Amino acid sequence: MTDQSSMNIAVFGLGSMGYGMAQSLLRAGHTVHGFDVVPHQVARFQDEGGAGGELADIAGGLDAVVVVVLNAGQTEEVLFGDDGIVPRLKDRAVIMSCATVPPEFAMDAEARCAAAGIHYLDAPISGGSVKAAEGHLSVMAAGRPEAFAAAKPVLDATAETVFDMGDHAGPGSVMKSVNQLLAGVHIATMAEALTFGMQQGLAPDRFLEVISKCAGTSWMLENRAPHIIDGDYTPHSQVDIWLKDLGIVMDIARSNKFSAPIAAAALQQYVAASGMGLGQEDDAAVAKVYARNSGQQLPGEGS
Amino acid sequence: MTDQSSMNIAVFGLGSMGYGMAQSLLRAGHTVHGFDVVPHQVARFQDEGGAGGELADIAGGLDAVVVVVLNAGQTEEVLFGDDGIVPRLKDRAVIMSCATVPPEFAMDAEARCAAAGIHYLDAPISGGSVKAAEGHLSVMAAGRPEAFAAAKPVLDATAETVFDMGDHAGPGSVMKSVNQLLAGVHIATMAEALTFGMQQGLAPDRFLEVISKCAGTSWMLENRAPHIIDGDYTPHSQVDIWLKDLGIVMDIARSNKFSAPIAAAALQQYVAASGMGLGQEDDAAVAKVYARNSGQQLPGEGS
Numbered sequence: 001m002t003d004q005s006s007m008n009i010a011v012f013g014l015g016s017m018g019y020g021m022a023q024s025l026l027r028a029g030h031t032v033h034g035f036d037v038v039p040h041q042v043a044r045f046q047d048e049g050g051a052g053g054e055l056a057d058i059a060g061g062l063d064a065v066v067v068v069v070l071n072a073g074q075t076e077e078v079l080f081g082d083d084g085i086v087p088r089l090k091d092r093a094v095i096m097s098c099a100t101v102p103p104e105f106a107m108d109a110e111a112r113c114a115a116a117g118i119h120y121l122d123a124p125i126s127g128g129s130v131k132a133a134e135g136h137l138s139v140m141a142a143g144r145p146e147a148f149a150a151a152k153p154v155l156d157a158t159a160e161t162v163f164d165m166g167d168h169a170g171p172g173s174v175m176k177s178v179n180q181l182l183a184g185v186h187i188a189t190m191a192e193a194l195t196f197g198m199q200q201g202l203a204p205d206r207f208l209e210v211i212s213k214c215a216g217t218s219w220m221l222e223n224r225a226p227h228i229i230d231g232d233y234t235p236h237s238q239v240d241i242w243l244k245d246l247g248i249v250m251d252i253a254r255s256n257k258f259s260a261p262i263a264a265a266a267l268q269q270y271v272a273a274s275g276m277g278l279g280q281e282d283d284a285a286v287a288k289v290y291a292r293n294s295g296q297q298l299p300g301e302g303s
Numbered sequence: 304m305t306d307q308s309s310m311n312i313a314v315f316g317l318g319s320m321g322y323g324m325a326q327s328l329l330r331a332g333h334t335v336h337g338f339d340v341v342p343h344q345v346a347r348f349q350d351e352g353g354a355g356g357e358l359a360d361i362a363g364g365l366d367a368v369v370v371v372v373l374n375a376g377q378t379e380e381v382l383f384g385d386d387g388i389v390p391r392l393k394d395r396a397v398i399m400s401c402a403t404v405p406p407e408f409a410m411d412a413e414a415r416c417a418a419a420g421i422h423y424l425d426a427p428i429s430g431g432s433v434k435a436a437e438g439h440l441s442v443m444a445a446g447r448p449e450a451f452a453a454a455k456p457v458l459d460a461t462a463e464t465v466f467d468m469g470d471h472a473g474p475g476s477v478m479k480s481v482n483q484l485l486a487g488v489h490i491a492t493m494a495e496a497l498t499f500g501m502q503q504g505l506a507p508d509r510f511l512e513v514i515s516k517c518a519g520t521s522w523m524l525e526n527r528a529p530h531i532i533d534g535d536y537t538p539h540s541q542v543d544i545w546l547k548d549l550g551i552v553m554d555i556a557r558s559n560k561f562s563a564p565i566a567a568a569a570l571q572q573y574v575a576a577s578g579m580g581l582g583q584e585d586d587a588a589v590a591k592v593y594a595r596n597s598g599q600q601l602p603g604e605g606s
Contacts, residue, residue, distance in 0.1 A: 103503060126517045138517055163513050171504065175513055178500040182519030185492045189485060189565050196552070197481040199559050200406060201474065210466045210478055214429045214441055216485030218521035249499070256502050259596045262492050265568040294561045 006030055007063040007153050010055075010085070012078045014041040016236070017098070017125060018068030020132030021158045022050065025066075027135070028157035033058055059088035064154050065095050068125075071244055072101040079109060086116050094119040094150035098139075100180060100245050102252055103170040110143065110169035119147035122169035124176030127160075128223075129236060136160035140179070142172035177252055180245040181263050186220035187242075188266040191287035194228060199294055204229045227284035231300020239286060240279040242270040309333055310366040310456050313358075313388070315381045317344040319539070320401070320428065321371030323435025324461045325353065328369075330438070331460035336361055362391035367457050368398050371428075374547055375404040382412060389419050397422040397453035401442075403483060403548050405555055406473040413446065413472035422450035425472035427479030430463075431526075432539055439463035443482070445475035480555055483548040484566050489523035490545075491569040494590035497531060502597055507532045530587035534603020542589060543582040545573040 007030045011022040014036035025032045026049050033053060034045035046052055065085060067078050075097055079086050086095070095113055097106065097120065106122040113120040121143040131137050135158050141148065142165040148155075155162050165171035193216070194207050208225045211217050227233060246267040253260040269286050276292070278285045291298045310333045314325040317339035328335045329352050336356060337348035349355055368388060370378050378400055382389050389398070398416055400409065400423065409425040416423040424446040434440050438461050444451065445468040451458075458465050468474035496519070500510050511528045514520050530536060549570040556563040572589050579595070581588045594601045 126519075128518070140513065140517075161516060165509075165513075174500060174503040174505050177503075178496050178505060178510065179514060179517050179519040181496045181499060182492060182514065182521070182524070183517075185495075185565065186489070186519070186521060189488045189492075192488075192563055192565050193481050193484045196484060196556060196561055196563060197477060199561055200477040200480075200555070202477050202481060206468075207481065210443065210468075211482060211485065213464060214443075214482050214486075215431070215522050215526070216429075216482040216489070218485070218489060218524075219518050221485070221521075223518070252503070253499060257597065258499055258502055259593070260495055260499060261568040261571065262488065262495050262565060265564040268564065290562070294559070 005153060008061050009033070009064045009066065009154065010035060010058070010062050011066045011068060012036075013068035013070070013074075014038070014045055015068065016129035017132045018066070019045065020129055020134075021066060021068060021137070023048065023133055024135035024158045025154065026050065028153070030153070030157065055083070055085065056088070059085055060090055062089060062093055064093065064151060065089070066098065066154060067095060068098045071099055072105045075099050075101060075105070075109070080112065086113060086118055089116075089118055091117045092119060092146075092150065094121060094147055096121045096123045096151050096154055098123055098125045100124055100176050100248060101173055102248055103173040103177070106142075106169040106173045119144065119150045120169055121147040121151045122172035123151070124172055126176070126179055131160070132158070139163065140165055140172045140175040142166045143169050177249050181249045181260070183220050184242045184246045184249075184270070185262055185266040186218040187224050187283055188269045188286050190218070190221040190225055191228070191269070191284065191290055194225060195287055195290035195294060195296060198296055204299060224284040227282050228287050229299055231298065233281040233285045235280060235282045237283050238280055239270055239273045239283050242267070242283055243274055243279070246270065308456060311364050312336070312367045312369065312457065313338060313361070313365050314369045314371060315339075316371035316373070316377075317341070317348055318371065319432035320435045321369070322348065323432055323437075324369060324371060324401075324440070326351065326436055327438035327461045328457065329353065331456070333456070333460065358386070358388065359391070362388055363393055365392060365396055367396065367454060368392070369401065369457060370398060371401045374402055375408045378402050378404060378408070378412070383415065389416060389421055392419075392421055394420045395422060395449075395453065397424060397450055399424045399426045399454050399457055401426055401428045403427055403479050403551060404476055405551055406476040406480070409445075409472040409476045422447065422453045423472055424450045424454045425475035426454070427475055429479070429482055434463070435461070442466065443468055443475045443478040445469045446472050480552050484552045484563070486523050487545045487549045487552075487573070488565055488569040489521040490527050490586055491572045491589050493521070493524040493528055494531070494572070494587065494593050497528060498590055498593035498597060498599060501599055507602060527587040530585050531590050532602055534601065536584040536588045538583060538585045540586050541583055542573055542576045542586050545570070545586055546577055546582070549573065
């Protein structure tokens with residue numbers, strides 16, 4: 001790694017995804033400033049080699065800003081809010097926007113960044129916290145060729161696969177919303193099928209063993225069913241993420257007059273889980289809605 | 304293949320699954336009689352080496368009967384109807400029952416067969432017509448050890464994987480209903496997500512290319528999305544199969560007081576497809592419901 005290729009980068013949002021991306025950028029030899037509303041996360045990252053400094057002091061020297069916050073509202077705040085970073089950046093710096101946002105938001109943000117001389121890459125991510133820490137994410141990226149070029153070192157350090165979705169912002173976020181529709185439905189359907197089988201005497205571990213070799217399997221089923229079997233709801237991805245992401249899907253669908261009854265039904269199960277007080281648990285806890293509604297106990301529950 | 308291991312077998316139901324199983328049994332050196340309500344299918348199978356003869360004449364010499372009909376009603380008719388085969392079979396012949404049926408039906412059929420001195424294997428199948436023809440099905444089998452032993456040559460010739468679900472009939476059909484809940488939901492959700500993306504400008508082939516490498520993928524998505532991309536609705540599995548199989552799921556769920564809102568939503572999309580006149584098309588045609596409801600044309604439709 002030569003000085004020439006080393007970039008000055010800020011990562012906004014040091015949750016499980018952002019923290020892993022920041023670590024991957026450090027490993028690649030970049031100077032990385034981490035920002036988060038949780039001071040402990042910032043201090044922890046600096047202990048691991050992250051750079052310090054106040055945002056106002058370092059913003060003008062940044063080559064790239066990676067935004068890995070929760071939603072469009074937080075992305076708006078980071079980029080264009082009262083202390084927004086876009087006006088402080090140098091010409092031709094690049095924003096890599098990773099949160100799941102409506103495609104219209106991405107298109108609008110690209111235009112506002114362009115007016116300020118800043119590149120914008122619509123770049124939602126997929127793969128989970130483990131792949132984020134390994135630098136092996138999938139990125140569904142869309143933006144102008146100059147934005148792709150400016151973000152290349154960041155993509156190289158954080159992504160195993162970059163899907164080039166087009167030469168303007170928007171299609172990356174479209175792809176992400178499509179992926180989230182599927183993933184959110186598949187987790188809830190896994191929970192529905194597992195508890196449906198349990199009530200007829202089928203053991204959860206046998207469910208996973210057989211279904212993973214049959215036509216009923218999905219990536220999410222194989223990833224999340226073990227959480228239920230182990231009775232471990234340590235949050236890898238939280239129930240409340242789906243209120244947000246399937247909420248975005250349903251907002252887009254309604255505004256486009258697109259009827260999405262299956263996503264709508266799945267969303268209601270996550271809403272019920274959150275209403276039961278499980279919003280911060282792993283999303284596999286949606287199974288607890290089915291268990292409660294059918295008078296069953298899941299592994300690890302009860303005596 | 305020696306004469307000792309060659310069995311005398313009847314296959315009831317020469318649809319895409321049953322025909323493939325009958326072919327696999329022939330290849331393994333067994334004498335195979337094929338029966339179907341469609342005379343053409345019977346004649347075609349005899350041309351390929353199937354044995355002839357009237358049921359009344361050959362029933363007493365059969366070692367095994369494979370029932371690959373549509374549902375519980377047809378299975379009931381074949382086994383116990385006016386011309387039912389069970390009373391005609393020799394002692395300790397085995398029934399391998401492959402249709403998707405309610406678990407209670409399987410348990411009841413096992414008891415009635417036992418009273419007649421006949422073994423019964425609750426043996427729903429998964430894998431599709433291609434694997435049926437190759438002898439590579441997955442079988443979710445449950446029954447008494449004697450039933451497994453008697454059916455072993457049939458399983459050897461038709462299955463790549465046999466899941467031993469238990470020592471009495473019922474759990475095989477439970478497992479199958481769980482698999483069908485998942486598979487039926489996954490096909491309809493693939494259609495929902497694909498058309499949701501299309502309306503936002505995402506090309507169907509790009510959808511498959513990206514999603515198959517992301518967390519939103521499923522076995523059914525990768526198997527059925529190509530039918531939509533190619534505009535080819537030649538039935539591998541028909542829309543109406545899901546009215547039956549998800550109907551069985553919902554019947555079991557309601558009688559057990561199990562709330563299954565996602566399966567219920569998916570079933571309604573297949574009902575709508577059948578109501579549009581698409582019941583005999585490939586099940587990927589459920590996408591046409593979404594396309595019609597959102598004013599879109601799928602590949603191969605329109606001018």
